[in-house]
Amino acid sequence: MEEEPLTEGARPRAEASGGGGTEPCPGCGALVPTVDGPTHRYLGASPGCWAAFGRVLAREYSDPAFLAVHGLTVDTYAVQHPGTPSPQTIHSAGVHLVALHLVLERGRSVADAARFRQRAVERIRDRFEWLEPPASLGALTVLDVEGAADADEHAARVRAWARAAWEAWSPHHDTVRGWAARL
Ligand SMILES: [Zn+2]
Numbered sequence: 001m002e003e004e005p006l007t008e009g010a011r012p013r014a015e016a017s018g019g020g021g022t023e024p025c026p027g028c029g030a031l032v033p034t035v036d037g038p039t040h041r042y043l044g045a046s047p048g049c050w051a052a053f054g055r056v057l058a059r060e061y062s063d064p065a066f067l068a069v070h071g072l073t074v075d076t077y078a079v080q081h082p083g084t085p086s087p088q089t090i091h092s093a094g095v096h097l098v099a100l101h102l103v104l105e106r107g108r109s110v111a112d113a114a115r116f117r118q119r120a121v122e123r124i125r126d127r128f129e130w131l132e133p134p135a136s137l138g139a140l141t142v143l144d145v146e147g148a149a150d151a152d153e154h155a156a157r158v159r160a161w162a163r164a165a166w167e168a169w170s171p172h173h174d175t176v177r178g179w180a181a182r183l
Contacts, residue, residue, distance in 0.1 A: 025049035027081030030141035043081040065151035069158040071113030076162040094128030138164035
């Protein structure tokens with residue numbers, strides 16, 4: 001079913017329409033500009049953070065070299081914005097945590113992440129349950145990914161971000177590994 005729901009509506013915004021202040025994103029905690037704008041319909045992201053994610057996606061879509069780590073970008077953003085308990089957020093966190101586990105701990109290719117996610121949807125989605133998000137979801141955020149000089153640096157930043165987010169979820173690693181074992 002939904003392959004990459006996170007990319008819906010994420011677009012770079014040229015103009016910020018807020019009052020120039022900043023606010024912490026309720027998901028990842030990044031201090032982002034207070035702006036009026038769209039955000040994801042169920043992930044817990046502020047408009048300013050969602051706009052930053054949109055800029056990162058735009059750069060990945062603009063250059064195949066940047067696109068190489070796209071799967072990891074999507075998985076990491078999702079697990080840093082778990083939202084509140086609902087069938088959709090439970091499903092999202094489950095699928096994206098399983099994908100992070102497979103890439104970061106099992107050495108699977110980022111290029112295969114979309115396939116893992118699809119398989120998770122087909123085979124283990126009924127096992128997913130709400131995992132209480134840790135107080136901190138990692139020291140790095142999407143803001144730390146922006147501005148890489150080239151594709152290699154971008155990939156390194158995305159991998160560091162992904163590792164920070166995955167480590168933050170360590171109280172639930174065993175649960176996620178158990179789900180992945182059934183793929
Ligand atoms: Zn955020």
